[in-house]
Amino acid sequence: MSRPTKQSPERGNARTRLLEAARDIIRVKGYTASTVDDICRAADVTKGAFFHHFGSKDALGVAAAEFWAETTSAFFAGAPYHDPADPLERVLAYIAFRKAIMVGDLAEFTCLVGTMAQEIYVSSVEIRDACGRSIFGHAATLEADIEAARRDRGIVGDWTAESLARHTQAVLQGGFVLAKAGNDPELARESLDHLDRYLRHLFHVTEDDRT
Amino acid sequence: MSRPTKQSPERGNARTRLLEAARDIIRVKGYTASTVDDICRAADVTKGAFFHHFGSKDALGVAAAEFWAETTSAFFAGAPYHDPADPLERVLAYIAFRKAIMVGDLAEFTCLVGTMAQEIYVSSVEIRDACGRSIFGHAATLEADIEAARRDRGIVGDWTAESLARHTQAVLQGGFVLAKAGNDPELARESLDHLDRYLRHLFHVTEDDRT
DNA sequence: CTAAACATACCATTCAGTCGGTATGTGTCA
DNA sequence: TGACACATACCGACTGAATGGTATGTTTAG
Numbered sequence: 001m002s003r004p005t006k007q008s009p010e011r012g013n014a015r016t017r018l019l020e021a022a023r024d025i026i027r028v029k030g031y032t033a034s035t036v037d038d039i040c041r042a043a044d045v046t047k048g049a050f051f052h053h054f055g056s057k058d059a060l061g062v063a064a065a066e067f068w069a070e071t072t073s074a075f076f077a078g079a080p081y082h083d084p085a086d087p088l089e090r091v092l093a094y095i096a097f098r099k100a101i102m103v104g105d106l107a108e109f110t111c112l113v114g115t116m117a118q119e120i121y122v123s124s125v126e127i128r129d130a131c132g133r134s135i136f137g138h139a140a141t142l143e144a145d146i147e148a149a150r151r152d153r154g155i156v157g158d159w160t161a162e163s164l165a166r167h168t169q170a171v172l173q174g175g176f177v178l179a180k181a182g183n184d185p186e187l188a189r190e191s192l193d194h195l196d197r198y199l200r201h202l203f204h205v206t207e208d209d210r211t
Numbered sequence: 212m213s214r215p216t217k218q219s220p221e222r223g224n225a226r227t228r229l230l231e232a233a234r235d236i237i238r239v240k241g242y243t244a245s246t247v248d249d250i251c252r253a254a255d256v257t258k259g260a261f262f263h264h265f266g267s268k269d270a271l272g273v274a275a276a277e278f279w280a281e282t283t284s285a286f287f288a289g290a291p292y293h294d295p296a297d298p299l300e301r302v303l304a305y306i307a308f309r310k311a312i313m314v315g316d317l318a319e320f321t322c323l324v325g326t327m328a329q330e331i332y333v334s335s336v337e338i339r340d341a342c343g344r345s346i347f348g349h350a351a352t353l354e355a356d357i358e359a360a361r362r363d364r365g366i367v368g369d370w371t372a373e374s375l376a377r378h379t380q381a382v383l384q385g386g387f388v389l390a391k392a393g394n395d396p397e398l399a400r401e402s403l404d405h406l407d408r409y410l411r412h413l414f415h416v417t418e419d420d421r422t
Numbered sequence: 423c424t425a426a427a428c429a430t431a432c433c434a435t436t437c438a439g440t441c442g443g444t445a446t447g448t449g450t451c452a
Numbered sequence: 453t454g455a456c457a458c459a460t461a462c463c464g465a466c467t468g469a470a471t472g473g474t475a476t477g478t479t480t481a482g
Binding site: 014 | 428429430
């Protein structure tokens with residue numbers, strides 16, 4: 001699959017480089033403002049190669065969303081927040097982890113598929129659905145722990161693990177929007193603190209074990 | 212200021228029509244994908260008139276964000292959620308009101324400035340700041356009631372009225388993102404239910420007075 | 423030898439922005 | 453009162469610079 005030619009010696013094949021470049025550029029400029037030439041330049045790939053791998057710019061958009069889903073799910077699957085034995089601890093550790101990785105530039109930790117979805121949810125159903133699968137697929141990975149925590153602690157309330165899992169993603173996405181609008185990453189972390197507090201209230205936790 | 216000539220008889224001046232058209236189109240297609248010609252066509256205004264009123268497309272973007280801030284603040288200022296005598300009731304009524312106005316098509320109740328901010332926060336500092344002013348200006352209108360409620364009920368906690376007000380906006384914005392990604396307005400309402408529950412927990416309210 | 427993986431030049435279209443014009447209202451001075 | 457200057461609002465054909473996409477040729481692996 002890979003072809004380390006003279007002009008792209010070692011660093012992956014063109015397709016992957018294009019997907020990585022698309023991810024980085026779209027997170028900064030948005031989908032529409034990111035041109036095919038922009039992405040080719042950043043990936044150090046010619047236009048011919050671009051259209052060899054992707055039938056259209058929109059096809060790249062779908063592939064970028066799927067690539068995002070794959071890479072992030074691998075990243076989160078290997079993250080340390082799964083370690084605690086108690087499911088509620090794992091859920092709270094997830095929030096803490098999301099907060100902890102919000103470092104550096106805004107474009108480095110904001111969500112590609114959230115950004116794309118806002119922009120093209122009418123223009124391209126294919127891209128929108130790919131973004132939706134990524135977001136809700138990730139939300140689904142939280143459901144089991146939330147449901148287990150609920151059972152463990154005998155919590156009753158008019159909410160489901162599914163909806164609470166989605167709500168965590170909404171808070172994250174909303175935090176990103178505020179952080180961008182205010183040009184301050186702290187705004188995203190701030191909302192995660194409220195989310196953490198909400199969960200502790202829901203599960204009747206009052207002590208705080210982490211920073 | 213208005214000039215009811217023969218070609219634009221009665222329905223407002225060109226500038227306002229352009230701002231309204233920009234609002235409607237950008238909410239559907241995003242800022243970059245909305246062309247000047249698109250907006251002119253929708254406003255039934257020529258390109259000459261467009262560039263007579265706005266120096267550039269970006270200038271329209273800034274004006275659209277400011278127009279949004281003005282019209283929405285007037286709308287919310289006149290909304291019935293201010294009626295209750297108790298400040299906490301007013302805050303909860305605000306959430307209920309936001310949920311109640313989420314009807315019809317997604318593009319009809321989602322937030323223009325949230326959408327724009329995600330897209331152009333790097334590309335245009337002017338538009339970004341205008342979006343920020345709109346969002347945080349609106350958040351600020353909630354602070355007084357939140358602070359009063361906190362004082363009234365003697366609530367102590369490691370959060371401020373300011374940050375909680377911002378959090379309500381984050382949940383709203385995040386709800387919009389999920390609703391777009393999942394193409395289902397209910398996803399936005401769902402997160403508002405969690406926000407409502409969070410507030411009731413924070414302020415130690417258990418009864419439910421509304422639907 | 424074949425097919426995939428590129429590269430390069432090119433094309434049709436679209437885009438933001440321009441420019442020379444017209445129509446209409448307004449202030450002013452004889 | 454009327455003539456003239458001037459400003460604002462608007463018109464729409466045009467332009468140069470992208471932009472997405474294509475056509476055709478070349479390199480490399482198996």
